[in-house]
Structures are given as structure tokens and as C-alpha cells.
Amino acid sequence: MSIITFTLNGSQVSVDAPPMTRLLDLLREHLHLTGTKEGCGEGECGSCSVLVDGELVNSCLVPSLQIQGATVTTIEGLGEQTHLHPIQQCFLEKGGAQCGICTPGMILATHHLLEKHPAPTLDEIREGLSGNLCRCTGYMRIFEAVQQTAKLAEAGK
Amino acid sequence: MRSDVRDYTLTAPGSLNAVLSALAANPRLTPVAGGTELMVALGVGRLGPHELISLHRLKELRFIEEHSGILTLGAGTTFTDIRRNATIAREFPLLVQTAAWTGSIANQNRGTLGGNIANASPAADSPPALLVYDATIELVSANGRRTLPYGEFHLGYKKTVLLPGELIYAVRLPCRFAKHRQYVRKVGTRNAQAISKIALAATALMDGATVREIRLAGASLVDRPARLHATEAVVLGKAITPELRTLAAAALASEIKPIDDIRSTAKYRMAVACNLLDEFLLSL
């Protein structure tokens, strides 16, 4: 076992866990943050996406010991039910979420994309979200939600 | 069946020297860098090695630097690092291209060049680009360092020259390809995030209509990442004519040994490899 200490959604946490525990399981089973979803468990679907030190990663492929001292942001760190993050609000309004399994990952991938490209082209959106699979929406509504978020951010400047 | 993580150990000594000492003391230790190969194996219950050591965030392995016309990339360089580097974009565009299609953004943020090379898959994307840029590879262990042409690193299917306790330290590329014609094309099930069925990378230096230098390498054409020397020899010093293209295709067909697997068939790979070669030769 290893004591793994890191910053999770703004607060410091310490967890005693086997060092090869997937970050996904550390979040869901040890810390009971079930917003991060498991789809494939092999890096293909992106439903387990989280941000580690600001970079998008698939938490199913991260051994927990490697987040020692890092800053991790999950969907729970982005917004709350009473106070949604603008990306969440736009996904809601544009119908970018249906069953919701892909949604936390999509929203974190969108967050990462907009940090790098505040006004993304459609190609940049497609590339930025290419590791996040959705079986429900057909993607167009998700792309619209991303564009809407970018537009609101631009207008709010 | 998923593996039971309690059966695995992982340590993170935090410096390259400490990692090398640990590897020297225990040859069973397996390095984990970005984990995008090993953690997939863990997830499906097929991770053989049970004692692991982390290379993640070792500063000594994650660097890109240029010195007297040689670009050196540390083994811990991620695909995202490669895509963000201006020198690589200018001098080695094929490497940027292959990094860009190595899985998703999340995969590129974690996956490393050293992991791609050490994993030694004949389908890997970066090795063909490194081969046509005449890369050398530097290895390191507690006993010291050694450097060899990258073309000598892969010995066979998933076999490399790496000795127990030895790591890939860096890859070096000579900055002398800016005037070469450069080509890479990957054929997969879809553009984003699919392991290639086949890929071909190429560089050539032209002197008028004559091919002065040519380097060819592919993915999934032989059992390892390798140059296509016989095909190169047919083209070298010649002008591209219809007859030469036919001869080059024949040389390629006898030199490569594509296989049938879950991603494609040998027959399809053979036909596409010849088409890609022809596409490159016609562009010269």
C-alpha cells in the first residue's frame, strides 16, 4: 500500500491504496466520486477523462502513485447542481447530453480544448473530442454546445 | 478478468540515478512511463510483470534540446510535447504528424516516445518517422551509456537490444532533412485514434530529376520497425520513370512480409504498401 497525497478539486486528500490502483478506481471506489465513468477501461472511449495538472488524461490508464503531489480535477470540481459551469449549462441547453455516460468526460475534454483554443474551429473541436465516444447524441449537439460555450465566453469578455 | 491491483507493486524513486540503481539491484523491475500500453494490459488481466517502477515525471528523461545541428528528445517526451515544439515542426514534420495520430489527445498527453519505441510494436507510428530521419538511440543503465543507430535497435518481433536494467535515454535526430521531400501516410479504420493497418514514411533528397538520397520505413510491413533497404537501393541514383516505379514496387513486394491479423489482411497490406510507395515516388 502507498499513501497517495494530491489536490483533488481544490482540496488536499490522502488515500492509502495499492500504488497500481487505476486513478479511476481511486476516485470512484476509494473517494466515492462517481461522476467519472468507466466505459471501455482501455483508453478508447474517454468516459473516464479527468484533468491532471491541467492536462486531459484517461483515468483508467493512470496508476495512482503517479498522481502523488499532482492536481486533479474531476467533473465534481467543475460545477455544482445549483451552480453549473458554463460548459455544463451549454450542454444542457443544446441537448449535448442524453444518457450521460460520456458527458463528464466530454465536458472535461471541452474544458481542456477551450483552454488551448478559446475560439475553436469545427476541426479543432472534432480533434479535441476525438477520444471521447458518444453512443447517443450523434455528436452534432455536443459540437454546438462547445461552440455556444466559446461564444458566451467571448461575449462575456 | 481484470487483474487484482494488490498483486502488483510500483515505486517512484524520483531521480534517474535512483531508478537505474533500483533496476540494477532487481532485474525483474519493469518501467512504466505514461502507462498507455501497460495499464491497458493491467485492465484486461494480461500484465505479466508484477514489480513496476515509475519513470513518469523524471525530468532527466523529459526534454527536447538542439545542439550543433542535432535535436535530442528524451525518452519521456510525450506526443503532446512533440506537437508543441517549434524546432520539431520546422525540421521533422513527419514526427509531428505521427504524434498527432497516436491515439487521442488524452493518450498523447501521457504516452511517451520512449514507451512507443520500447514497446516495439511493428504497428507503432513514431518508429518509421525516426528511421527515415536517420535517428540514433542512446541507452542508459547503472553501467553507463551506449549509443547505436536506431535501425539496429529492433531485432525481431517485439525483440530489442535492451538489456535487463537498461532504459532508453534519448533519441537524436540530425537537423539536415529540411530540403528533403518528406512523406508519411497511415491507413487505418478511421483517421483519428486507430492503430494503423499499414503506414509508410519516406524522405528523399533530389538532385534535379535524380534521387540522391532515399529512406523508406513502414508500419506493419515486416515483423519490426525497419528501413526498406532493398527498395531504397532500386531507387537510389535514378530518375523516377514508369519502369523504375514497377521495379520499386517489385522490390517492395519481395522485401515486406505483411501478415493477416485482426486489423487487416496480408493481401490488402501488400497492395496498399505498393500504392503508398508509388504515391511517394510520383510526388518526387
Ligand SMILES: Cc1cc2nc3c(=O)[nH]c(=O)nc-3n(C[C@H](O)[C@H](O)[C@H](O)COP(=O)(O)OP(=O)(O)OC[C@H]3O[C@@H](n4cnc5c(N)ncnc54)[C@H](O)[C@@H]3O)c2cc1C
Ligand atoms: C487508445 C489508445 C490508442 C493508441 N493509439 C496508438 C497509435 O495510434 N499509434 C501508436 O503507435 N501507439 C498507439 N497507442 C499505444 C501507446 O499509446 C504508445 O505506444 C505509447 O507511446 C506508449 O508510451 P507509454 O509511455 O504510455 O508506455 P508505457 O505503457 O509506460 O510503457 C510501454 C513499454 O515501454 C517500456 N518503457 C517505457 N519507457 C521506457 C524507457 N525509457 N526505456 C525502456 N523501456 C521503457 C515499458 O516497460 C513498457 O514495456 C495507443 C494506446 C491507446 C491506449
Ligand code: FES
Ligand atoms: S474507460 Fe477510460 S478510456 Fe474508456
Ligand code: FES
Ligand atoms: S450521451 Fe449517451 S453516450 Fe453520450
